[in-house]
Amino acid sequence: MSSGKRIGILTSGGDCAGLNAVIRAVVHRAVTTYSWQVLGIEEGTHGLLDRPVRHRVLLPAHVDGNILRQGGTVLGTTNKGDPFAYPMPDGTKKDRSQEIISGCKELGLDALIGIGGDGSLAILRRLAQEGGLNLVGIPKTIDNDLGLTEVSVGYDTAVAVATEALDRLQPTAASHARVMVLEVMGRDAGHIALAAGIAGGADVILLPEIPWTVDGVANRIRQIRAQGRNFALVVVSEAATLPGGGKARQEFTDGQKRYGGIGSYIGHLIAEATGAETRVTVLGHVQRGGSPNPRDRLIASAFGVHAVDLIAHGKYDRMVAWSNRKVIDVPIADAIKAYAAVEVDGTLVRTARGLGIYVGEPVA
Template sequence: MKRIGLLTSGGDCAGLNAALRAVYARAHHGYGWTVVGIRNGTAGLMERPVQAEELDDRALSSDLLRLGGTILGTTNKGNPFKFPMEDGSFVDRSNEVIEGYRKLNLDALIMIGGDGSMAIIRKLAKQGNIPLVAIPKTIDNDIGATETSIGFETAVQAATSALDHLQPTAASHSRVMVLELMGRDAGHIALWAGIAGGADVILIPEIPYKLSAVCEKLEQLKKRGRNFALVVVAESVKTETGEAVTAVHGGGAGATRTYGGIGQYIGEEIARLTGAETRVTVLGHVQRGGTPEPGDRVIASAFGVHAVDLIAEKRYDRMVGWNNRRVVDVPIEDAIRAAQTVDPQGELVTAARGLGISFGDSIA
């Protein structure tokens, strides 16, 4: 009998529990294997005793399809190769993670994570000779070699719903509504939600913008008789002068700096340059939580089954993905080699321009 480990790593998103359910169903009932759920990603493997438990048929509950987040917990900090200590120093704890894996007597490991987590855990797997299969998840949808990742559809739905709620109040009060969305270094959420939600301006990191072009677009709308406008901006968009807008969370060696605040900057500049009344909404972690959309449930389920099949076939160091309406698998190295950002000349950008949406580089 095989024993396989399963962990989630990096930021959470909707659909993770559907993947966990699929892994357990295929491994236990398809092959008769034991599935060990590791808590809090690599952090659980550094604990002593190791934070893990064998999954049972409770993991088959259909409730997991509807449940956001991850029942195993996750972590997006504490790189084991450069782990922050309380005195501000950093130590390499990678051997502790590998030792934790060994203590569980596992034959292989399935990790569900983004490109950063994949890179770290793949390095651990190489160092510890751990058979590894990866499942992609990220609301940013920026992992290469797959058309979509777990969590993206639900994040887009949340962002689109926000625009649906903002439009009536914008029209009622003759305001410019600015919606700041997640998107660490890619504008996929902003692009998809902006098109679906009828945005007038979409600002993404892949396309440089000018505030003058944004304001010209808003003035154009006003001349046409429109009394409101919707502006969508991805959190990783920089100021017009090229400065990143970030915020610090926590303190000491564990402090992290993340994107956040560009929406306020854009709103204030629009108000200053046009005199329009503006309001800014930062959607934040609402995009990560909530009930998974059907697409995320289906993709996660298909990914989980295929990941287990790869282990059965002894095909390791691979990531499952979705291409041409089917599940595929590729070398992890190929998937994380380069981020899949928005193509400025791609079909969706072209479609958005055809709809009259401005990206701040022209009125459109």
């Protein structure tokens, strides 16, 4: 156990609830237990590109209990600008990885803690390998699709927000005899839609992993009506596949095409097939913001403490993970490789079908 270390911490990729709880845990463990110095790097890898490097010294006094309750990340983050193909003002792309590596070395870091999803951790790992940096990863993604961990920071709060949305939509649906369609996030995995749909009493859940048909959705709604109920709740993941194949995407002013619009598309199909009055709600970034729920605060705190302990024991190129009610650590490369989509015959899909929820067509 060496003393006097200087470690860096950064958040990368999209924000989510619980990031500040990770930062707080890292600072308290590193400073209070090991007497190390912690440098918070601002705006992820972008902060390492600037000269001087944008960073701040973090002390326990800076990360008291109040930060535990805050959404987002006090360090800022970025989900743009791959350092190995960085977009330049003239439209070209440039490899700026060595600038990031030299930024870490200018700070004199003995180790770096990176908080991110599979894409961010893959980039950070490549930087660490090429630059000889000591890296420890912490998984965060509301999609919960990182392998080898049962849960990532931010997922539980996102599910809670989506569930609350269903709770709030149900009375309006019943009052007006409507079908309410809720579009939730989920880049390529349907974990949020599935979990929130079950917890929120949805009648239809549409996922990227399981094909569905208009007839299947319409038949479920007709069945509900025949049973005497005047409303229905439909949850759809933004990445759910369209009946004819492909995904619903929207082009934004920055030129990027992102998932979105499938909720309105499905609402139209339902109205056309059943004659029901439909309304669509798109949660979007509401699922990322706000105060983290208790479980995200607990997971984040446990991850942050364990990440610092890994550095103390000289264990690098590892990602902390949650398994069987405890924190473990796994190789970052294995976690990235083991992508975790919804299991089409898994417990939650079987649970949903057992409750009479339409979750698409059975997969042979």
